[in-house]
């Protein structure tokens with residue numbers, strides 16, 4: 056029998072309904088939490104006290120006008136800790152999956168004293184890098200994944216280009232191993248015991264105006280800032296339901312926390328942004344699964360470290376469920392069609408691997424390892 060529109064509709068309706076049955080307890084719980092949350096907001100708006108406190112807190116940032124002008128219902132700032140020990144960071148923040156900015160810990164890093172665009176040009180000008188030129192990638196209100204417009208070129212060509220171009224350019228997460236000796240300029244071990252964590256570090260170097268887009272990563276992450284100034288906004292994983300993730304790629308959304316359009320994304324007002332300003336020497340812990348968007352206010356250099364533990368399979372399942380029944384339906388569809396049947400997809404919203412396909416690869420890898428062991 057041919058696969059018709061009716062079958063497709065039937066598939067979506069069936070998945071939609073069964074999703075509600077399977078996730079009913081979760082939905083009831085979320086509803087109760089939502090009522091409590093709306094009640095809290097209603098009281099806060101009535102008394103203004105909550106918002107006033109948040110705005111007073113935000114006065115500590117340089118971006119006060121921006122914070123005051125947005126219509127987010129509440130704001131937080133990422134807490135800042137000066138010179139805390141590795142052990143305290145691990146217990147108070149890392150193991151509890153909370154964001155924090157660690158300051159004063161990178162003072163021994165040679166990167167902090169030596170890295171600049173001039174340094175990179177002089178020592179690594181010949182290294183071939185993947186560069187995104189003439190961003191913005193935010194076209195027609197929709198953010199395109201970085202993979203979409205990269206070109207390969209020597210680093211010095213990139214540096215010359217951004218010096219004269221009106222549009223921002225970015226080298227994102229270039230593996231630190233591809234630059235001889237670069238790993239000798241930093242040491243994430245001063246922040247956390249990295250032994251056995253399978254860490255991989257990446258260089259971020261770009262001009263004023265770069266924008267990472269709102270997304271979350273599957274690995275634990277520390278973003279160490281070395282040169283220039285950046286602003287970042289983070290959201291907890293449970294805010295997924297307010298952030299309009301792409302249906303086929305739940306790690307990305309076209310919503311911008313820095314230029315929020317509450318007409319197109321009305322529920323986003325309910326999300327709680329955690330704001331942070333990054334200056335040289337600041338190291339931002341971005342817990343795995345936390346949404347984040349980073350913009351550069353000047354030419355900027357950072358080095359980040361992704362490491363294990365990574366998000367678990369249940370974390371992905373929860374995130375898909377949080378995002379909504381249509382996301383569940385799409386993920387199952389992509390698991391089967393792109394994963395099991397290995398079909399190509401040409402109608403994707405974003406060029407990153409679709410969530411369903413990604414989950415299929417995780418499952419396949421787990422089976423392969425199990426079979427390999429037995």
Ligand SMILES: O=C(O)CCC(=O)C(=O)O
Pocket residue numbers: 259265266267272276278347349350357359
């Ligand atoms: O620094 C940036 O522009 C983006 C950083 C980021 O997205 C990350 O470290 O995951």
